[in-house]
Amino acid sequence: MSNAYDHTAIETRWRKHWEETALFRVANPGEPGFDAKRPKYYVLDMFPYPSGSGLHVGHLVGYVGTDVVARKKRMEGCNVLHPMGWDAFGLPAEQHAIATGRQPRDANAVNTANYRRQLKLVGLSYDWSREIDTSDPRYYKWTQWIFKRLYERGLAYQAEVPVWWCEELKTVLANEEVINGRSERGNHPCVRRPLKQWMLKITAYAERLLADLDGIDWPESIKTQQREWIGKSEGAEVEFGVEGSADRLVVFTTRPDTLWGATFMVVAPEHALLARVPASHRAAVDAYVAAAAAKSELERTDLAKEKTGVFTGLYAHNPAFEPGDPRGRVPIWTADYVMAGYGTGAIMAVPGHDERDHEFATRFALPILEVVRPPAGEKGLADGVCFSGDGVAVNSGPIEGLATAAAKQKAIELLAARGVGKARVTYKLRDWLFSRQRYWGEPFPLLHLPDGRIVVVDDAALPVELPAMDDFKPAGDGSAPLARAKHWVEIRDAHGALAARRDTDTMPGWAGSCWYWLRFMDPANASAPWSHAAETYWGPVDLYVGGAAHAVMHLLYARFWHKVLFDLGLVHTKEPFQRLFNQGLLTAFAYQDATGRLVPNADVEDRDGKYFKRGSGEELTQIVTKMAKQLGNVVNPDDIVAEHGADTLRLYELFMGPLADSKPWNTRDISGSRRFVERVWRLVVDPDSRDALRPHLAVDQARAELSGDALELEKQLHRAIARVDASFGSFNFNTAIAALMTFVNEASKRPQALTRSQAERFVLVLSPFAPHVAEELWARFGHERSLAYEPWPAVDARFLEDDTIEIPVQVLGKLRGKVVVPKGAAEAEIVAAARAAVPTWLEGKTVVKTIVVPAKLVNFVVR
RNA sequence: GCGGACGUGGCGAAAUUGGCAGACGCGCGAGACUUAGGAUCUCGUGCCGCAAGGCGUGGGGGUUCGAGUCCCCCCGUCCGCACCA
Numbered sequence: 012m013s014n015a016y017d018h019t020a021i022e023t024r025w026r027k028h029w030e031e032t033a034l035f036r037v038a039n040p041g042e043p044g045f046d047a048k049r050p051k052y053y054v055l056d057m058f059p060y061p062s063g064s065g066l067h068v069g070h071l072v073g074y075v076g077t078d079v080v081a082r083k084k085r086m087e088g089c090n091v092l093h094p095m096g097w098d099a100f101g102l103p104a105e106q107h108a109i110a111t112g113r114q115p116r117d118a119n120a121v122n123t124a125n126y127r128r129q130l131k132l133v134g135l136s137y138d139w140s141r142e143i144d145t146s147d148p149r150y151y152k153w154t155q156w157i158f159k160r161l162y163e164r165g166l167a168y169q170a171e172v173p174v175w176w177c178e179e180l181k182t183v184l185a186n187e188e189v190i191n192g193r194s195e196r197g198n199h200p201c202v203r204r205p206l207k208q209w210m211l212k213i214t215a216y217a218e219r220l221l222a223d224l225d226g227i228d229w230p231e232s233i234k235t236q237q238r239e240w241i242g243k244s245e246g247a248e249v250e251f252g253v254e255g256s257a258d259r260l261v262v263f264t265t266r267p268d269t270l271w272g273a274t275f276m277v278v279a280p281e282h283a284l285l286a287r288v289p290a291s292h293r294a295a296v297d298a299y300v301a302a303a304a305a306k307s308e309l310e311r312t313d314l315a316k317e318k319t320g321v322f323t324g325l326y327a328h329n330p331a332f333e334p335g336d337p338r339g340r341v342p343i344w345t346a347d348y349v350m351a352g353y354g355t356g357a358i359m360a361v362p363g364h365d366e367r368d369h370e371f372a373t374r375f376a377l378p379i380l381e382v383v384r385p386p387a388g389e390k391g392l393a394d395g396v397c398f399s400g401d402g403v404a405v406n407s408g409p410i411e412g413l414a415t416a417a418a419k420q421k422a423i424e425l426l427a428a429r430g431v432g433k434a435r436v437t438y439k440l441r442d443w444l445f446s447r448q449r450y451w452g453e454p455f456p457l458l459h460l461p462d463g464r465i466v467v468v469d470d471a472a473l474p475v476e477l478p479a480m481d482d483f484k485p486a487g488d489g490s491a492p493l494a495r496a497k498h499w500v501e502i503r504d505a506h507g508a509l510a511a512r513r514d515t516d517t518m519p520g521w522a523g524s525c526w527y528w529l530r531f532m533d534p535a536n537a538s539a540p541w542s543h544a545a546e547t548y549w550g551p552v553d554l555y556v557g558g559a560a561h562a563v564m565h566l567l568y569a570r571f572w573h574k575v576l577f578d579l580g581l582v583h584t585k586e587p588f589q590r591l592f593n594q595g596l597l598t599a600f601a602y603q604d605a606t607g608r609l610v611p612n613a614d615v616e617d618r619d620g621k622y623f624k625r626g627s628g629e630e631l632t633q634i635v636t637k638m639a640k641q642l643g644n645v646v647n648p649d650d651i652v653a654e655h656g657a658d659t660l661r662l663y664e665l666f667m668g669p670l671a672d673s674k675p676w677n678t679r680d681i682s683g684s685r686r687f688v689e690r691v692w693r694l695v696v697d698p699d700s701r702d703a704l705r706p707h708l709a710v711d712q713a714r715a716e717l718s719g720d721a722l723e724l725e726k727q728l729h730r731a732i733a734r735v736d737a738s739f740g741s742f743n744f745n746t747a748i749a750a751l752m753t754f755v756n757e758a759s760k761r762p763q764a765l766t767r768s769q770a771e772r773f774v775l776v777l778s779p780f781a782p783h784v785a786e787e788l789w790a791r792f793g794h795e796r797s798l799a800y801e802p803w804p805a806v807d808a809r810f811l812e813d814d815t816i817e818i819p820v821q822v823l824g825k826l827r828g829k830v831v832v833p834k835g836a837a838e839a840e841i842v843a844a845a846r847a848a849v850p851t852w853l854e855g856k857t858v859v860k861t862i863v864v865p866a867k868l869v870n871f872v873v874r
Numbered sequence: 875g876c877g878g879a880c881g882u883g884g885c886g887a888a889a890u891u892g893g894c895a896g897a898c899g900c901g902c903g904a905g906a907c908u909u910a911g912g913a914u915c916u917c918g919u920g921c922c923g924c925a926a927g928g929c930g931u932g933g934g935g936g937u938u939c940g941a942g943u944c945c946c947c948c949c950g951u952c953c954g955c956a957c958c959a
Contacts, residue, residue: 232878236954239877244958264959277959318957353958360959367957439958562954596953666899668887672880673952680886682912683899693914737890746888749898756898759915819894824940826894862939868893872939 014700016692018656022783026131034799035136037090039533040548045090052089053549054081055528055588057557057565060098060520061122063107066129068646068664068676069597069638073556075661076594076670076742078135080554082779083739085136086803092549093136094531096143097123100151101520102180102196105451109484115451116479119146129648134657134782136799141534145523146451150530152474153540154522155456157572159467160579162457166212167445169465173281173351174444176204181485183208185444185519185564203304206489209446209455209516213571217241217438219585220570229591236562242439247423249359249432251276252328253287253343260284260327260343263354263437266361267426268418270331271407272382273359274372276343277320280304281351284343285323292324296345303347318371320346329359330431331408346371354437362397369397382407383415443568445519448491450483452517458502459512466511475513491515524565525572528552528587540581547583555588558596566591592742595673599644602631609636611643635675646676658781659685662748665780670742687748688784690755691777694762695770695788703791708767720764727757728769729810732776736806744780751777767792772804820845821870822852830869838863845869 029035038045054077059070081093099119108115123144130137143150161167175184179199183206188195213220221241224234246265253260260276278284280303288296299321325343332339341359348367349358362372362379372379383402385391391398401415409425410418426432446455454475456468468475478499483492493515494500504510526540533545566588573587602610602622610631616623622631638645651660662684668674692698697705717725734750754773758765771792778785778798789798812834818841820828828848832841842861846853849871856873863869 230879232954235878239955242958246959262959266959348957348959350958358959365959367959370957437958559953666886672887674886677886677900680900683886686914687899689914743888745886745898749888752898817894821893821940824893824938829894860939862893864893868940870893870939 014696014702015698016689016696016784018658018688018783019653021787022134022652022657025783025786026134028786028797029134029136030131030139032797033140034797035093036138036140037092039542040544049088049090051092051549052081052084052554053092053528053552054084054554055093055531055552055556056095057555057561058096058098058524058527059126060101060103061119061126062103063111063118063122064640064645065122065125066648067638068648068651068660071133071648071660072597072664072670073558073594074130074135075133075664076592076744077554077556078661079665079744079779080739080742081136082782082799083803085800086775086779086798088802092141092531093138094141094143094534095130095135095137095139096141096527096531097126097145098520098524098527099123099144099146100452100518100523102182102447102449102451103520104146105449105483106180106197108451114479115483116146119144132652132657133648133660136782141531143527143530143534145527148474148476149537151453151523153530154453154518154526155468155473155475156470156540157526157576158453158518158522159456159470161211161572161575162467164575164578166215166575168210168212169207170210170442171205171207172210172444173203173205174208175201176206176489177201180449181487181489182448183444183446188564208444211443211445211571213443213567214438214440216571216574217243217440218436219574220440220567223570223574223585227586227589227591229588230559230593233559233562233566233591233593237567240440240563240567243436244438245434245436247419247426247432248355248435249330249426251330251341251359252334253284254326254328254340256287258284258287260357261355262357262359263435264359266364266419267422267432268404268407268410268413268415269361269364269382270329270359270422270426271404271410272361272363272380273329273331273341274362274378274380275341275360276327277346277349277358277360277368277371278323278343279349279351279356280345280347282345282356284325284357285345287325289324292322295321296323299345306347318346318348318367318374320344320348320371320375330426330429342377344371344375352441353439363392364397364399366397366399381405443571445522446516447519448489449485449517450477450480450492452519453477453522454493454517455514457514459514461509461511465514477517491517493517521565521568525569526576528555528569529576529582546581550582551584551586552588554590554592556592556594559593592671594670595668597638598635598673598675599638599642599646600633600675600677601636601639601642601644603634604629604631609642611641613643638676646678651681655681655685656688656783658688658784662687662781665744666748668743668745670744684748687752687755688781690759691773691781692784692788694755694758694765695774696791703793705762707763708765708770708792710767712766712768717766720761721766721769724754724758724761724764724766724769726810726813727754728773729806730754732772732804733806733811735776748780751780774798775801775804816866818845818866819868820848821868822849822873824870827852834866838865841869845871 056074056077081091084091104119105115108118111118145151175189177184177194177199180194184194184201189201193199194201221238221243224237244265246263247267249262249264251260280300285296323343323345327341327343329339329341360368362368363381364383381392382405383398384405385398385402390396404410404413404418410421413421423434454477456473456475458466458468460466478496480496485492500513500515501509502511529541532549533541536542569587573582576582577585602615604610610624614625615631616625622633624631648660659681663681666684695704695708731750731754735747738744738747774785774788775798786798814834815831816834817829817831819826820830830844830848832844841863853873858871859874860872
């Protein structure tokens with residue numbers, strides 16, 4: 012038998028061993044083998060949707076990171092819940108199935124098998140007995156069950172609302188799935204269209220979704236994004252009268268103090284008041300409304316364009332003034348810079364103190380009044396500039412002279428006293444559009460009765476299974492594919508009469524991921540989504556790792572569902588994910604020609620660090636960008652594992668840089684990680700012998716006091732372990748691996764001094780990062796059991812310090828020498844030694860000040 | 875435009891509270907062992923300079939004995955949001 016490092020043999024052996032012994036399986040409370048004395052740790056990855064192209068090395072960054080955490084936590088004595096599953100329903104999976112001409116169910120089976128294989132290949136220590144698939148009826152039964160709970164609480168409703176419709180995808184999309192008027196998936200154009208849809212009342216939880224962000228350990232950037240998305244703003248609702256009518260025009264404003272400066276009103280083109288437009292202005296308004304409706308959202312929201320609008324012929328009366336006071340008579344315009352869906356869809360325009368109103372007033376020559384005087388030194392209307400900050404109220408009757416904050420308060424009181432206004436809080440957050448006219452999703456557990464009533468399907472009749480359909484493609488007219496499954500849709504009574512029709516929409520891809528972390532706690536439960544005992548033990552997720560791309564959608568939806576479940580008494584925490592961490596994006600090199608066009612990697616030639624296009628010989632520029640299939644810069648982990656091994660891949664992924672950073676993959680650099688693994692191997696094993704271990708490691712040395720090189724290595728080892736421990740604080744495992752490399756370098760210089768105990772502890776510390784080779788070496792030390800649950804080696808502070816300290820000596824802040832002094836040397840002694848170390852720099856000078864930082868440095872200030 | 879993150883050698887990156895800038899690795903150079911080397915080992919490697927020394931953390935100012943780190947201004951990159959009244 013060869014004793015050379017053979018990654019394929021080693022990794023295959025240990026993969027098999029872990030699988031056969033179900034080593035990473037963790038018991039639930041009440042199950043055999045459950046140890047209640049151990050603390051729990053739930054570390055979760057954002058589960059993937061299994062695409063047809065498989066995993067690339069970028070997907071693995073986060074998974075390797077959480078695996079390292081999970082493995083260390085086990086060694087620290089925790090019961091570790093570390094599961095994996097598949098977010099299988101949804102648009103991308105369905106689009107892929109259509110593109111490849113397969114049934115989504117079949118494609119999913121193939122894809123998940125491939126993902127599972129790849130994840131196992133990398134040695135990720137998931138408890139595979141907990142694997143879940145959101146498209147499995149045993150799973151989505153409970154997604155439907157939870158939907159029912161939302162429905163019963165009045166949090167799900169049907170409404171005819173203007174929604175995003177994507178002609179290419181033949182479905183409606185949520186606001187969050189449309190970016191600049193194009194679908195997030197596939198970049199297809201989308202238009203607004205009124206359609207009857209299922210909505211979830213996430214707005215009812217807006218305040219709690221906002222407030223509870225304060226108690227969780229999440230990146231500030233994600234919290235900020237969620238806060239902005241929820242978009243709370245405090246202000247007032249004000250009722251304006253409409254001249255010649257009993258109608259009231261209600262507006263929302265954050266600046267009720269500027270009421271005295273309102274010189275016109277603007278309503279959105281969709282506003283109901285436009286039905287009242289007099290005949291004299293009807294044609295112009297209708298034309299404007301039609302034009303606005305025809306515009307794409309991109310055109311409407313383009314900030315660069317000039318504001319447009321038309322006068323409606325209507326006048327409003329500003330409640331700040333007495334009826335009949337001409338200052339209170341203001342024209343009502345309609346313009347598309349006012350959004351129908353926010354506030355009341357109407358505004359009071361205060362052109363003196365709002366940039367947008369100012370621009371509009373300037374364009375249409377409407378009057379501009381100053382009602383807020385800016386603080387001294389700031390420019391205001393007197394300088395021809397619109398001032399929108401805080402100042403002092405002027406020209407404002409009863410609130411004259413008040414500072415903005417007080418003026419707002421007083422204005423609201425005055426309006427409230429007269430019954431024409433009140434304080435109001437508004438959120439940008441809209442209710443969540445929850446239905447899709449697509450096939451590959453959870454059917455709604457709802458029945459439409461002939462009399463128009465809607466009833467829920469009995470819990471006992473769940474799941475409502477998705478019927479098999481040969482042709483599941485979206486219909487050209489936008490109707491749901493499920494509507495074509497007649498036998499499934501129509502429910503007949505014993506006499507064959509139509510008793511009810513099933514709802515034919517399906518839930519969006521986000522549904523399954525709104526509660527999956529809970530199912531992982533008790534995945535096989537057939538009588539409940541999870542048991543109380545499992546949830547109270549495992550919840551909440553201690554560490555949740557995934558891409559920042561999910562900052563708003565998934566993480567907001569998931570928090571929303573979790574809070575509903577909390578209100579139902581089904582979970583015991585307000586928040587699902589105590590700590591969130593975003594791993595950085597893995598980028599890769601790509602090549603650009605002179606025109607900036609990207610050239611696929613296959614067409615690029617490397618000549619002495621310069622890059623040329625194959626064939627034409629055109630010189631190319633190397634850039635760093637996302638991995639993308641079209642650019643041919645996607646790296647498949649299968650290839651890396653085959654050539655270098657999973658341990659090397661894991662080490663390289665972590666060694667590149669901090670987990671949170673974006674960083675470029677560079678295949679050239681992998682060899683450093685591979686060499687490290689081989690150096691570790693040779694430190695313990697002699698490749699030229701047939702022995703399991705190097706002879707001096709094969710026997711236990713006497714427990715004599717360490718001295719000489721062995722003592723030095725002991726210190727080095729404790730330093731390395733301390734640095735590894737520290738790296739878990741902010742997941743900069745690159746420094747952990749650097750520490751391990753440093754130890755191996757030191758040990759390789761004195762191979763005979765390394766003790767068996769040191770080598771064993773080193774292998775344990777290495778194991779979270781490179782588990783296969785660590786297991787192999789551990790076994791060679793004669794251990795029969797895996798190291799996965801061995802205690803994590805402790806750092807002894809005594810070994811972190813030396814007897815002597817090297818202290819840098821500066822003159823005028825510049826390094827001029829170094830001295831070695833005994834630990835704990837007196838200050839005078841240190842200064843004397845320091846002076847002696849830099850004689851030429853002190854010669855002929857006067858030392859005016861000596862700065863001594865104990866054990867750190869000495870700095871002489873000279874003149 | 876607003877909000878957030880960031881900018882350090884040829885490359886990926888290190889650097890408790892302000893205290894030796896560039897750890898660790900890639901690449902590169904020299905040497906050793908070799909029939910050979912995409913193996914291994916040793917030494918070197920921020921820039922300028924023969925050297926003494928000087929200069930260096932995007933640019934400019936400041937605070938300090940001392941600044942990658944703190945403050946002000948500017949430039950650039952990436953990521954969100956985008957007329958939200």
